[in-house]
Amino acid sequence: MVFGVGLDNFFSKEDPRPIAAVVRRKDRLRLPNRTDGGEPTYFFESLDFPVTDRKMDAYFATFKPGAQPTERHTHPGAEVIYVVSGALDVTIEDEDKTLHQGDSIYFDSSNPHSYRQSGKQTCCAVVVVTN
16 A cells, blocks of 8 residues: 555556536537637537547537528538527538428538528527547
8 A cells, every 4th residue: 555545546557537528508618600700600519528538529509590601611520410499501512401400410521511590590409520
């Protein structure tokens, strides 16, 4: 025993990371998708920010009516979007898909894609992106 713990404590290769991380609604930060001073297309909240070595990133996104489409973008991995309320237009390459409440989409996010709120109601969606 050293300092009240066994020597194995100093040489253990166990991973100290928790197996679960809870993020309470009150603890999430709401951030705009644009930081250049332009009008945001949507706001997002990280659903997994306490985890530092994530295998995916999950967000709650709010798309306001009348906002411009996002810039077309790409990133490695895959993306899943689940529409909680409202409607969302998703453009992948040159193909438009409209998702309504309860709909979801999976796609290879290395293809150029963008999002835009559809209709008169605010759209809320869960977006999950693999790293």
